[in-house]
Amino acid sequence: MLFKLVTTLSLLLWICKADDVLKNNGQFPRNFMFGAASSAYQIEGAWNEDGKGLSTWDHFVRRTPSPVVDNTTGDVACDSYRRWKEDVKLVADLGVQSYRFSISWPRILPSGYDKHVNEKGLEFYKQLVQEIIKHGMVPVATIFHWDLPQFLFDNGLDWTNEELINVFVRYARFVIKNLPEVGYWITINEPRVHCRRSYGDGLHAPGVSDDGIGDYKCTYNILKAHAAVYRMYKREFPRYKAKMGMVVDCQWYEPASNRPEDVEAAERHYQFECGMYLHPIFQGDWPPLVKYRVAERSRREGYTKSRLPSFTAEEVKFMRGTQDFLGVNHYSTTSVSNVQEASYNETRFAHDIRVSINRKLNWEVSFLGWGVVPTGVRRLLNLFKERYNDPDVMFTEIGVADDGTTLRDDIRIRYFRSYFCNILEAMQVDKVSVVGIIPWSAMDSFEWHRGYEARFGFYAIDFENDPQLLRRPKMSVNYYKSIVESKRLHCNTAVSVWNDKEIL
Ligand code: GAL
Secondary structure (H helix, E strand, O other): OHHHHHHHHHHHHHHHHHOOOOOOOOEOOOOOEEEEEOOHHHHOOOOOOOOOOOEHHHHHOOOOOOOOOOOOOOOOOOOHHHHHHHHHHHHHHOOOOEEEEEOOHHHHOOOOOOOOOOHHHHHHHHHHHHHHHHOOOEEEEEEEOOOOEHHHHHOOOOOOOOOHHHHHHHHHHHHHHHOOOOOEEEEEEOHHHHHHHHHOOOOOOOOOOOOOOHHHHHHHHHHHHHHHHHHHHHHHOOOOOOEEEEEEEOOEEEEOOOOHHHHHHHHHHHHHHHHHHHHHHHOOOOOHHHHHHHHHHHHHHOOOOOOOOOOOHHHHHHHOOOOOOEEEEEOOEEEEEEOOOOOOOOOOHHHHHOEEEEOOOOOEEOOOOOEEOHHHHHHHHHHHHHHOOOOEEEEEEEOOOEOOOOOOOHHHHHHHHHHHHHHHHHHHOOOOEEEEEOOEOOEOOOOHHHOOOOEOOOEEOOOOOOOOOOOEEOHHHHHHHHHHHHOEOOOOHHHHOOOOOOOO
């Protein structure tokens, strides 16, 4: 009790001290949407229950040796398939306006095809959506957060195969039709991470390593799949109010120095990681720099055509403008320097992007070694505004990892405070349009190939020692609650200053 009191008092003191210099009026718009995020494979568990089909992740985690650092799986994870009511309540307790979750494709359609429906799986998501609404929140649903039905993969239908697009559109149509109360649809979560990890370096399920080839095929197909779902949605569901978009992961890429080659390297990094996904949906084609570099290296490496498949003029037109908002997952900033052109006898994505990434010594880093650089988010927002004609941006993930040893997650409080201040300043001073912030994540969960090592949650779960998987609020819960309730944040120039020396 005494410990709790001291903790709360010191937190209050710390916040007041930091708040003594106000830079702006600190007010988010009244209709601003806060939330918390999760994804099916990372929290649900019940991997083979109630008629669920297997996903590529269910298979992948069973490989020997385990591809997951701590040899764990998502078989049980947070057991959210059973505790969904409790979890929705925990999210609602944060006072937020939205809950982002994802739909497990094989839980609804065990084979991936819509000819065989698992009614129990469908019922699960119907009830989940109702429960979210009951608590006054907007359901934000991701259609594909990386758990491809294994049956499709076994039959040659993965994201490197164009034929998957139609199967995906049918699945998307099915869930959209059956979940009419979803408020925001996210077609695909982080196509870059998915394509690179799943078909490039093989660190994620289904573990295909085809560096510099498979990842580009995946990118090409997944972008077309996104556009096809968007067009289908607008055509077939004209009365639905939900907005739809794809979610990209974009960090801030800061040149390591003012030398032109480092500045160019940072731009290359941006274009290969972020522009490659945003340019097609905003402008309709690959960024010219990416197109040129991959074509050029492919030629010199001896390929008869570019390893990056090209879009036809029709496809360019089809893809352009397929988003109602720009969904972005942002975590960190990297310091980017130039490297020499690699020899042409090896095909690798790293040779195409040709950068070296680092972090500055004065940056705070999280448990995962990611830099905590709040000004990066403001720079990124300004870049979006400039390059994509002032889109409505929604942060569909933003957050920082801890190591799970304490509930006193000061780093998360510092992180949110400083990042949110920069977002607010970008909105108020630079006039960028941000419509919501949905931090990652509601609770600690299975972090893909990193297992349970990194904890991003507002609520802690002791996966190793607690069979009850009790959800315990970390200190950041109260902090986040206070921001969400008041929609107000007092910003100190020291953390939110724009043109200071924090980055360089
Ligand atoms: C994102 C991903 C999430 C979560 C997060 C933190 O790339 O969409 O599922 O794992 O990273 O690592």
